[in-house]
Amino acid sequence: MFYEPINGHNLASNPLNAIVIPRPIGWISTLSKDDTPNLAPYSFFNAVAYEPPQVMFAATSNHAFGGLKDAVSDAQNSGEFVVNIATWDLRFQMNDSAVPAPRYIDEFEYVGLTKEKSEIVSCPRVKESPVHLECRYIRSIEMLSNDKASPNTVVFGEVIGVHIDDRVIIDGKVDPVYLHPIGRLGYTDFVHVNNRFNMDRPTWTSNSDDRHDV
Numbered sequence: 573m574f575y576e577p578i579n580g581h582n583l584a585s586n587p588l589n590a591i592v593i594p595r596p597i598g599w600i601s602t603l604s605k606d607d608t609p610n611l612a613p614y615s616f617f618n619a620v621a622y623e624p625p626q627v628m629f630a631a632t633s634n635h636a637f638g639g640l641k642d643a644v645s646d647a648q649n650s651g652e653f654v655v656n657i658a659t660w661d662l663r664f665q666m667n668d669s670a671v672p673a674p675r676y677i678d679e680f681e682y683v684g685l686t687k688e689k690s691e692i693v694s695c696p697r698v699k700e701s702p703v704h705l706e707c708r709y710i711r712s713i714e715m716l717s718n719d720k721a722s723p724n725t726v727v728f729g730e731v732i733g734v735h736i737d738d739r740v741i742i743d744g745k746v747d748p749v750y751l752h753p754i755g756r757l758g759y760t761d762f763v764h765v766n767n768r769f770n771m772d773r774p775t776w777t778s779n780s781d782d783r784h785d786v
């Protein structure tokens with residue numbers, strides 16, 4: 573099939589989020605202006621630079637409440653957020669924390685997770701998660717949006733503190749199988765990392781020029 577998104581896809585559900593997969597889940601914790609903790613998963617999430625380390629998450633239009641989603645407005649107002657890594661053991665709490673709850677609800681309490689003090693930023697992190705990235709808000713960018721009152725918005729942050737549970741460091745490396753992160757597929761499907769394969773990076777030699785003759 574071919575479709576132009578502007579004209580619709582004629583499928584039961586939008587296939588886009590089943591195409592760009594698997595997506596890591598940035599489980600974002602923030603603090604509101606009145607210090608209410610907030611926690612929500614964002615699979616429009618990634619690391620985008622090494623030096624200095626930077627991450628992004630993107631919020632789509634807020635159909636439940638209008639305006640910006642809490643993670644975005646909190647990051648903008650407080651200048652901070654934490655990325656908690658969602659793992660297989662935490663899958664139900666991660667999913668439950670996506671509930672479109674009103675702002676005064678503390679999703680840590682709602683889903684039964686423990687708040688742990690961060691080292692540098694003031695927003696709490698998920699104690700049960702094995703990895704946390706403490707982030708300083710850099711900027712956000714409003715993207716193309718059909719709903720101008722509730723725009724698609726991408727948030728960038730600099731990672732200024734990294735917590736890693738020693739149990740997921742094997743032989744000096746973060747082991748993805750021990751970390752056991754989950755990722756998002758399309759629709760309501762998810763994937764969990766329970767295996768890996770390895771490939772060496774190619775190097776360029778003068779012989780590489782000959783490949784087109786093979």
Ligand SMILES: Cc1cc2nc3c(=O)[nH]c(=O)nc-3n(C[C@H](O)[C@H](O)[C@H](O)COP(=O)(O)O)c2cc1C
Nearest residue numbers: 612613614615616630631632641642643670671672
């Ligand atoms: C696995 C998963 C991934 C999600 N990813 C996103 C996302 O990338 N962007 C987004 O706007 N909403 C996403 N959502 C929905 C938000 O988590 C949901 O709108 C939540 O209520 C936002 O909370 P907040 O307003 O407290 O930030 C996702 C939900 C789930 C379960």
